[in-house]
Amino acid sequence: xxxxxxxxxxxxxxxxxxxxxxxxxxxxxxxxxxxxxxxxxxxxxxxxxxxxxxxxxxxxxxxxxxxxxxxxxxxxxxxxxxxxxxxxxxxxxxxxxxxxxxxxxxxxxxxxxxxxxxxxxxxxxxxxxxxxxxxxxxxxxxxxxxxxxxxxxxxxxxxxxxxxxxxxxxxxxxxxxxxxxxxxxxxxxxxxxxxxxxxxxxxxxxxxxxxxxxxxxxxxxxxxxxxxxxxxxxxxxxxxxxxxxxxxxxxxxxxxxxxxxxxxxxxxxxxxxxxxxxxxxxxxxxxxxxxxxxxxxxxxxxxxxxxxxxxxxxxxxxxxxxxxxxxxxxxxxxxxxxxxxxxxxxxxxxxxxxxxxxxxxxxxxxxxxxxxxxxxxxxxxxxxxxxxxxxxxxxxxxxxxxxxxxxxxxxxxxxxxxxxxxxxxxxxxxxxx
Amino acid sequence: xxxxxxxxxxxxxxxxxxxxxxxxxxxxxxxxxxxxxxxxxxxxxxxxxxxxxxxxxxxxxxxxxxxxxxxxxxxxxxxxxxxxxxxxxxxxxxxxxxxxxxxxxxxxxxxxxxxxxxxxxxxxxxxxxxxxxxxxxxxxxxxxxxxxxxxxxxxxxxxxxxxxxxxxxxxxxxxxxxxxxxxxxxxxxxxxxxxxxxxxxxxxxxxxxxxxxxxxxxxxxxxxxxxxxxxxxxxxxxxxxxxxxxxxxxxxxxxxxxxxxxxxxxxxxxxxxxxx
Amino acid sequence: xxxxxxxxxxxxxxxxxxxxxxxxxxxxxxxxxxxxxxxxxxxxxxxxxxxxxxxxxxxxxxxxxxxxxxxxxxxxxxxxxxxxxxxxxxxxxxxxxxxxxxxxxxxxxxxxxxxxxxxxxxxxxxxxxxxxxxxxxxxxxxxxxxxxxxxxxxxxxxxxxxxxxxxxxxxxxxxxxxxxxxxxxxxxxxxxxxxxxxxxxxxxxxxxxxxxxxxxxxxxxxxxxxxxxxxxxxxxxxxxxxxxxxxxxxxxxxxxxxxxxxxxxxxxxxxxxxxxxxxxxxxxxxxxxx
Numbered sequence: 001x002x003x004x005x006x007x008x009x010x011x012x013x014x015x016x017x018x019x020x021x022x023x024x025x026x027x028x029x030x031x032x033x034x035x036x037x038x039x040x041x042x043x044x045x046x047x048x049x050x051x052x053x054x055x056x057x058x059x060x061x062x063x064x065x066x067x068x069x070x071x072x073x074x075x076x077x078x079x080x081x082x083x084x085x086x087x088x089x090x091x092x093x094x095x096x097x098x099x100x101x102x103x104x105x106x107x108x109x110x111x112x113x114x115x116x117x118x119x120x121x122x123x124x125x126x127x128x129x130x131x132x133x134x135x136x137x138x139x140x141x142x143x144x145x146x147x148x149x150x151x152x153x154x155x156x157x158x159x160x161x162x163x164x165x166x167x168x169x170x171x172x173x174x175x176x177x178x179x180x181x182x183x184x185x186x187x188x189x190x191x192x193x194x195x196x197x198x199x200x201x202x203x204x205x206x207x208x209x210x211x212x213x214x215x216x217x218x219x220x221x222x223x224x225x226x227x228x229x230x231x232x233x234x235x236x237x238x239x240x241x242x243x244x245x246x247x248x249x250x251x252x253x254x255x256x257x258x259x260x261x262x263x264x265x266x267x268x269x270x271x272x273x274x275x276x277x278x279x280x281x282x283x284x285x286x287x288x289x290x291x292x293x294x295x296x297x298x299x300x301x302x303x304x305x306x307x308x309x310x311x312x313x314x315x316x317x318x319x320x321x322x323x324x325x326x327x328x329x330x331x332x333x334x335x336x337x338x339x340x341x342x343x344x345x346x347x348x349x350x351x352x353x354x355x356x357x358x359x360x361x362x363x364x365x366x367x368x369x370x371x372x373x374x375x376x377x378x379x380x381x382x383x384x385x386x387x388x389x390x391x392x393x394x395x396x397x398x399x400x401x402x403x404x405x406x407x408x409x410x411x412x413x414x415x416x417x418x419x420x421x422x423x424x425x426x427x428x429x430x431x432x433x
Numbered sequence: 434x435x436x437x438x439x440x441x442x443x444x445x446x447x448x449x450x451x452x453x454x455x456x457x458x459x460x461x462x463x464x465x466x467x468x469x470x471x472x473x474x475x476x477x478x479x480x481x482x483x484x485x486x487x488x489x490x491x492x493x494x495x496x497x498x499x500x501x502x503x504x505x506x507x508x509x510x511x512x513x514x515x516x517x518x519x520x521x522x523x524x525x526x527x528x529x530x531x532x533x534x535x536x537x538x539x540x541x542x543x544x545x546x547x548x549x550x551x552x553x554x555x556x557x558x559x560x561x562x563x564x565x566x567x568x569x570x571x572x573x574x575x576x577x578x579x580x581x582x583x584x585x586x587x588x589x590x591x592x593x594x595x596x597x598x599x600x601x602x603x604x605x606x607x608x609x610x611x612x613x614x615x616x617x618x619x620x621x622x623x624x625x626x627x628x629x630x631x632x633x634x635x636x637x638x639x640x641x642x643x644x645x646x647x648x649x650x651x652x653x654x655x656x657x658x659x660x661x662x663x664x665x666x667x668x669x670x671x672x673x674x675x676x677x678x679x680x681x682x683x684x685x686x687x688x689x690x691x692x693x694x695x696x697x698x699x700x701x702x703x704x705x706x707x708x709x
Numbered sequence: 710x711x712x713x714x715x716x717x718x719x720x721x722x723x724x725x726x727x728x729x730x731x732x733x734x735x736x737x738x739x740x741x742x743x744x745x746x747x748x749x750x751x752x753x754x755x756x757x758x759x760x761x762x763x764x765x766x767x768x769x770x771x772x773x774x775x776x777x778x779x780x781x782x783x784x785x786x787x788x789x790x791x792x793x794x795x796x797x798x799x800x801x802x803x804x805x806x807x808x809x810x811x812x813x814x815x816x817x818x819x820x821x822x823x824x825x826x827x828x829x830x831x832x833x834x835x836x837x838x839x840x841x842x843x844x845x846x847x848x849x850x851x852x853x854x855x856x857x858x859x860x861x862x863x864x865x866x867x868x869x870x871x872x873x874x875x876x877x878x879x880x881x882x883x884x885x886x887x888x889x890x891x892x893x894x895x896x897x898x899x900x901x902x903x904x905x906x907x908x909x910x911x912x913x914x915x916x917x918x919x920x921x922x923x924x925x926x927x928x929x930x931x932x933x934x935x936x937x938x939x940x941x942x943x944x945x946x947x948x949x950x951x952x953x954x955x956x957x958x959x960x961x962x963x964x965x966x967x968x969x970x971x972x973x974x975x976x977x978x979x980x981x982x983x984x985x986x987x988x989x990x991x992x993x994x995x996x997x998x999x
Contacts, residue, residue: 030670032670054655073558077654
């Protein structure tokens with residue numbers, strides 16, 4: 001019976017809806033940089049005592065489905081949303097986001113990297129402020145490269161990558177020449193493969209929105225990927241995403257890894273056994289004028305219809321400001337500052353000294369062009385995705401098909417044919433064709 | 434002779450039972466042990482059963498990042514609240530079905546069960562729209578109602594099978610004594626039915642505690658229970674298995690302890706009329 | 710007189726749960742039915758209209774549809790077989806006199822209390838992971854090639870995880886049933902010199918029939934809608950190899966945000982679930998004389 005007061009108390013606590021000053025509910029992803037932001041909450045609330053912050057931190061996929069359901073049904077559960085470069089153009093077009101006009105005098109919008117800013121703006125107005133930005137690049141083991149008698153150029157070709165992967169693979173020592181994403185998902189293997197296909201001259205759709213998986217460029221892309229992974233990739237690679245490859249690389253089991261630029265600080269960080277042996281290069285190309293690197297920015301936005309726009313903008317200005325970068329630097333060191341959003345960060349000598357990968361990250365971001373992502377013309381924007389609402393579903397399904405091809409459960413030709421059929425169907429269903 | 438054989442047999446059976454028991458329990462044990470490892474040790478290969486360096490760091494980290502207590506309280510409130518609501522509705526219904534059965538009783542029962550087979554994800558948007566209109570999003574009351582509805586069929590069925598075992602003679606005797614229906618319920622039936630109600634309650638609390646679709650999709654911050662707490666540790670950027678294990682341990686510990694303590698009561702009623 | 714009064718009261722007492730369930734069943738059902746004929750995508754609020762059976766056409770002709778139905782059934786049957794057979798064996802074992810029976814029983818029932826999301830995460834990361842999992846370590850120790858469980862045997866992996874969650878439930882119910890078997894009956898048969906197999910087939914199994922029916926019925930209800938285990942581990946892949954019906958509906962609902970398509974899928978799933986339910990009730994429900 002002693003339990004009763006406890007339970008009754010618990011009920012009261014839970015049922016009493018707190019109606020204090022102004023509480024911002026912030027939906028965000030459970031990536032390291034955001035968790036750090038959550039921990040630094042006090043810096044914001046001290047400066048703004050009338051605003052309280054309430055964090056909803058979730059893994060990416062769960063967060064995306066909750067936030068999208070909420071904004072599309074005008075549920076109004078969140079005041080600040082963390083969304084990617086995929087959602088911003090789609091939601092802006094629907095009028096679901098508030099333009100960020102009042103970020104304050106010292107915000108310095110022009111300092112934002114042009115490639116990133118472009119992806120988050122419409123008609124010259126910024127609809128989401130970048131919290132951190134990333135591209136992709138090659139991370140490789142200098143020692144293994146040397147052992148193989150090769151030198152990684154700053155801007156390698158895919159043929160060189162294949163050659164190096166073959167040379168570095170040493171199954172007996174547990175070294176895989178190359179680790180790449182294989183886990184299905186539009187933000188997992190399809191992010192990598194779509195960016196890669198751009199450099200092979202492939203595209204998702206032609207100008208009339210006809211799917212292009214039946215074209216030779218896609219066959220080249222997928223065959224190259226599957227062949228290389230079979231010869232030089234780790235076991236069970238079709239279930240490897242960013243995390244798995246990161247762990248493999250940190251434990252010295254990968255010769256090369258082509259993935260997000262944010263990984264650079266992890267592979268050179270304290271958890272890495274190979275921290276002092278890592279080199280960086282731009283994502284590979286095929287001599288067609290496009291590189292296989294993507295562009296992504298986790299950004300903060302305010303949903304239309306919010307009653308707390310002013311407070312939300314205050315928070316966003318804080319979290320994406322130069323001041324925040326300095327705050328993180330003072331607490332955690334310059335290497336842990338959220339990368340890829342501001343020119344000033346890359347001009348900062350402290351940052352350059354702390355982050356050996358700074359230049360390569362900046363070059364990678366600057367070389368990505370979301371508005372002209374492919375060799376041939378396309379009707380869409382987005383480098384490693386197609387910024388149409390249907391893409392999440394199609395990308396997931398196609399990702400599954402390509403993952404099955406990597407696992408050896410279907411041939412490259414079958415996977416491409418099924419991908420073509422599925423995409424065609426979905427595009428017809430959605431009324432593009 | 435015979436005695437030695439029995440002892441020998443007991444040793445063999447005991448060994449077998451313990452091995453099987455530990456195998457089944459192993460994933461949970463492994464999670465608990467991993468939660469005391471450092472992140473590096475958690476993914477070390479070959480793995481070591483016991484943490485080479487015991488640490489509470491993961492628990493501190495989890496506590497500093499998310500308010501465990503608030504999620505815990507929400508879980509408690511939602512699971513108990515939905516159970517109480519379900520019992521309030523189900524006890525009279527099951528009582529009526531058990532003691533005044535009609536030819537349709539069984540059909541009604543089966544129909545109730547069939548409502549449980551609707552895939553939740555297919556009705557998410559309609560429910561979300563209804564909840565938004567009623568202002569029930571991110572609200573513990575809304576979740577209580579949804580979970581009550583989810584589990585009501587099972588609750589009714591369990592109570593029904595339990596009530597049916599209560600000998601009718603006793604009721605008739607009470608009626609002879611001139612007890613009214615209300616009195617019959619309060620003085621005769623309820624005392625006899627308490628074990629059944631208790632185990633139904635326990636099962637329902639367990640099911641509600643572990644429900645991870647509605648509790649995740651209809652909440653944001655205020656009403657979020659432990660299922661949402663877990664979602665902030667699953668698949669982050671990087672392999673943080675020790676933290677995930679710590680969060681998992683925290684999320685399952687209360688219900689595991691409750692389940693273990695009340696095991697006897699739970700089992701007694703968890704027969705669904707399977708035992709005559 | 711009394712009976713009529715009783716009946717009226719009985720009806721009044723049944724009413725709340727029936728009304729509530731009826732509303733719960735009918736309101737979403739009607740809404741879902743309505744949406745299933747609509748063009749309604751959350752991403753395109755401006756596009757709407759009545760489209761007749763277009764959503765059904767696209768759902769039923771989905772390249773994954775037939776495989777999803779097959780996977781749903783394999784998943785249900787697979788888990789049922791494992792849990793019923795395993796549950797009987799476990800119950801027989803736990804029914805013996807052993808030292809520390811209470812503790813063993815606690816160990817065995819523990820998985821039932823674990824959230825499906827958590828058990829899926831634990832199995833995926835710590836048991837079945839091809840590089841760091843326990844299974845990988847076992848096969849390495851034995852000198853066997855490591856198996857990438859979730860890639861090479863996706864559906865089997867999901868079945869294993871789900872069966873692990875439901876085994877305790879089956880074992881508990883079967884154990885309770887077993888313990889209710891008359892001691893006299895047991896002893897008599899032992900006296901007759903019936904060997905274990907005979908005793909099992911002629912006495913124990915018939916006695917357990919009712920409990921087995923209950924296990925099958927309850928588990929089927931939950932297994933038809935298995936979702937978290939697939940969502941966390943394989944995301945329905947590779948290809949469509951572990952996509953079941955709820956997961957297919959999920960792709961429509963929360964990846965495409967196609968409310969019309971998801972509603973059509975939901976309706977199809979409800980119809981199929983009811984077919985299974987009728988089938989179940991006809992075949993095994995006889996044991997369950999209400």
